Amino acid sequence: MNDPYLIKPDPENGLTTTKIKGVDAQGNAIDLFTVNERPLSVFLNNREIVTLMTVGDYPELLGLGYLVNQHMINDDDIIEMIEYDAEIETVVVRTERTTDYEEKLKRKILTSGCGQGTVFGDIMDNLDDVHLPQNANLKTSDIAALLATIKATPSLYQKAGSIHACVLCKNATPLIYMEDVGRHNALDKIAGYMYQHNMVGGDYVIYTTGRMTSEMVIKAVSMGIPILISRSGATHWALELAQKAGLSLISRAKGKRFIALCATERIIFDD
Template sequence: MDNRVRNSMPMIKYDGNAFVDMEDEVAIEYPLTIFIDNEEFATMVCSPTNLEELVIGFLASEGMVRTFEDIESMVIDEGKGLVYVSLKVKQSINKEFYSKRFIGSCCGKSRQFYFHNDARTARTVLSKIQITIEQCFRLMKLMQEQSVDFQQTGGVHNAALCTADQLLYIQTDIGRHNALDKLYGICLKGKLPRNDKIISFSGRVSSEVLLKVAKMGIGIVLSKSAPTTLAIELANDLGITVVGFIRNHQFNIYSHSERIIEGKKGE
C-alpha cells in the first residue's frame, strides 16, 4: 500500500451549465483491526499513513501501554488491514471495561467521563507553558499552510505538535482522534517531553479530542473550530487551555486563560 491519504476518483460535476466528467481527489478510508497477543482488541477506520505510530498512540491512550518499550513486537499486514501486537507484560482484555459508561465524582463534582477507561487514564495536566496571542495565530497559520491533503480533499483532519515557536510534526487522518494518536505515537517512540508542547488542531474540540490531549499531558489545544460543552467542562477540570475559532485575527479562550498572554513571554 502506498503511503497516501487521497486517491483520484471519477465523478460528474455540474458546473452551473452542464454535466462534465472529471476526477476528484478523495480521502482514503481504511479499516484497521488490532490484535493484542492474538486476541482481537479494536477496529478503527483511519487514513493509511503512519500506522505504527497510530497503533502505539492508540494503545497508550487506551491504557494498554505506558511507553514504547512496553511493546514487545508489532507486525502490520497493510494488505489485509491487520496489526498484531505482542506486549511484554500480558494483559487480560476486558472489552466491556473499555466501552462501559462511567459516572464518578471528585471532591463532590461529577467528572463527565463517558467510559471507565477514560476515568483511569486521563490525568490533570500540570503544564506551566504560556504562549502569546501572536504565537496562537502563527501556530494555526503554520498548520494550515502545511495541510495539503485537506486543501485537496476537504475530507481529512490535521493535528500538529508544536512548541511555542514552531511546528514540530503534523499528522493527517480522516478521524481527528486518529491524528492525535499518531502524534502521541511519535512522542512515545521518540521519547519526547510533552509538558512544554502545544496541539494545533483543525477540527471541532469534542470531549474525545480533549481526553486524548489530556492523556498526552499537553496543556494547550488551539483550534480553528468550536469546542463542545462537555469538552469545556473536562478542560476546566483537567487543567487544559482550549482556544477556539482562531480566525481573522480573533479567537475565544474557553478554559484556563492564564496560559495565553499578551506581548513577549517574560514581560
C-alpha cells in the same frame, strides 16, 4: 528557512487519495481526488482490540497511539515489536508484559468521536488525578504564526478535502502534522510518535481542525498536553472536562482571532 516538521502530510504519495471524475454545476466534466478510507484492525499481543477506519498512512503509529491513549499500554511498558500487514490491514503491537486489556474491555464509554469513539471508563475516573503543568504558556503572536505556517503547508485537505488534521507544536513551531478521516485518529498517530520517541507532553501544544469534544480533551490530557487549539468550537462536556483537568482550550482560531474558553492564564497577550 528550514522546514520545522518532523512529519508532515505527503499529498502526492498515492496511498491516501484516489483520482475520480465528476461533473460540476455547469455540466462540465472535471477531475478531482477523494480521500481513501480503509479498515485497520489493531491487536495488542494476541487479542484483537478494535478496527479503525483510517486514511491508511502511518498504521504503526496509529495502532500504538490508540492503545496508549486508551491506557492499555503504560509508560513503563516495553514494546517488543510492532508488525503491520498491509495485505490483511492489521497492526499488532507486542509488549513484554501481559496486559490487562480483558478487564479494561469490560467497562467503556462511547464518545462522540468520528468513527470509533471508544474511551475506557477508568480514564474518566483518573481525570481527578491529572496535573497538567501550570507553567506552560503560549503567546498570542505565536498562535498567529503557528496558524499561518500550518495553513501554508501542503495537505490532503487542500488536495481532496473530507479529512481532519492534528498538529503537535512547540511555541510557534509545528512539528508533527497528521491527517485522517477522524480527528481522533490523527491525534492517536501523534501519541504513537510521542510514545516511541519519549516526548513529554508538557512542553507542547496540539492544534486540531476539528471540534473539541470530550474524546479530544481526554486524549490530550492523557498525552499530558496542557493547551488544545481548534479551528472549530467545543462541546460543553469537553469544556467541563478541560476545566476539571486544567487544560487550556482555545477555540475558533483563525488568523489572529480566537476565543479562549478555560485556563486562560496560560495565554500571554503580546500581539
